[in-house]
Amino acid sequence: MGRDGTERGGTERGGTERGGTERGGLPGASRREGLPDTQQGMRRRNLSRVMHAVAANGPLSRAAVAARIGLTRAAVSTLVDELIRAGLVEELGPERPCRVGRPGSALAVSAQGPAGIGAEVGVDHLAACVVDLRGAVRARATRRVDNRGRAPGPVVTDLMSLIRQVSAGAEQEGLRPAGLAIAVPGLVARDSHTVVRAPNLDWHDTDVGALLPAELPLVVDNEANFGALAELWLGAAPPADFLHVSAEVGIGAALVVEGRLLRGARGFAGELGHVPVWPDGPKCPCGGRGCLEQYAGEEAVLRAAGLAPGADRVELLATCAAAGDENVRGALREAGAALGIALTGAVNLLDPRAVVLGGALSRLAPWLLPSLRDELGRRIAGPGCAVAVSRLGPDGPLLGAAHAVVRSVLDDPVGVA
Structure with missing residues (x-):
């Protein structure tokens, strides 16, 4: 073992703790993968291991960090000193003042310094937020706007206005953006910033990166992928294998397998909304017919319930359903059945341990889940599949985007020091 924290021999023990390194598989968010197996490469990996241990379990003493990641106290102390000098870790004082002997100094990731900027382009809203290295949301802004049919340029301009607003507030608190991640409701080409197709926005082959000022490292990804990552990182102890539905x-x-997103060859995996439920059904903006979105999307449920769209469609549906409106409850039962039919194919093919319902429709889970579970129970070939509701709800994609940037800092603290 070198004094700079590098290991001589042995294997790295990463990814064993909740919040462990390199989980999620976000393109561009982890810069540790592919580091050469040199002393410098091992040092960078060990710095990351210290950051993840403190972020996931802190405050911790140097001795506690050493015990968790399997390095010597001397090696960890050297790594911690480097992280403190870089402003990524701070000392909070004695860990346990009343213990016998000399107490260790408690370490925590810094509440200032690098932060993640997350943004979201929704069909009917724009949003941005700042998350610090401790996972706290430090600034947030949302704008209700109908983005259907709007050219990408004006939409991105409006989004940048929100990003600058939250960034300015965060900078006043001593934070600096380490990167920007944007969630979009469409297909994003793998390892690129190009939205190949977003039917509900009517965007085609749109390079979002080309519309943004070159101010920060950028990641663009599908909103369901970010929602699944948020569930993996922030949810209530989800399994390592689950299918996340963002409705x-x-x-x-988005499918998470062994703690990583399954993206598909081109990055297009997960388009559940365009799985045909009834092939001769109504036409969908994607060009197909009878797609799930035509039966279980917000607007489809409103139409089936005989309600006019309002400013908050989900709240309207929830209020009416809770008041006993049978038209609304019937529409939600049908939507749940359609979801169950579409999910049957995915569950039979992929065998996830659980299905997690997220997005805005998670608010309607009490009326959706009974028929959804009935359909799954009748149709799946296996012994069963758990169905849960995300506690993150519609915030999942935005939080997942911001936390993806935070985790890129934890994965490679040298890159931002």
């Missing part, structure tokens, strides 16, 4: 105006899905 709003559109319906997307």
Whole structure:
């Protein structure tokens, strides 16, 4: 073992703790992968391991960090000193003042310094937020706006206005943006910033990066992918294998396998909303017919319930359903059945341990889940599949985007020091 914290021999023990390194598989968010197996490469990996241990379990003493990641106290102390000098970790004082002997100094990731900027382009809203290295949301802004049919340029300009607003507030608190991640409701080409197709926005082959000022490292990804990552990182102890359904105006899905997103060859995996439920059904903006979105999307449920769209469609549906409106409850039962039919194919093919319902429609879970579970129970080939509701709800994609940037800092603290 070198004094700079590098290991001589042995294997790295990463990813064993909740919030462990390199989980999620976000393109561009982890810069540790592919580091050469050199002393410098091992040092960078060990710095990351210290950051993840303190972020996930802190405050911790140097000795506690050493015990968790399997390095010597001397090596960890050297790594911690480097992280303190970089402003990424701070000392809070004695860990346990009343213990016998000399107490260790408690370490925590810094509440200032690098922060993640997350943004979201929704069909009917724009949003941005700042999350610090401790995972706290330090600033947030949302704007209700109908983005259907709007050219990408004006939409991105409006989004940048929100991003600058939250960034300015965060900078006043001693934070600095380490990167920007944007969630979009469409297909994003793998390892690119190009939205190949977003039917509900009517965007085609749109390079979002080309519309933004080159101010920060950028990641663009599908909103369901960010929602699944948020569930993995922030949810209530989800399994390592689950299918996350993000249901709003559109319906997307993301599959997490052994703690990583399954993206598909081109990055397009998860388009559950465009799985045909009834092939001769109504036409969908994607060009197909009878797609799930035409039966279980927000607007489809409103139409089936005989309600006019309002400013908050989900709240309207929830209020009416809770008041006993049978038209609304019937529409939600039908939507749940359609979801169950579409999910049957995914569950039979992929065998996830659980299905997690997220997005705005998670607010309607009490009326959706009974028929959804009935359909799954009748149709799936296996012994069963748990169905849960995300506690993050519609915030999942935005939080997932911001936390993806935070985790890129934890994965490679040298890159931002």
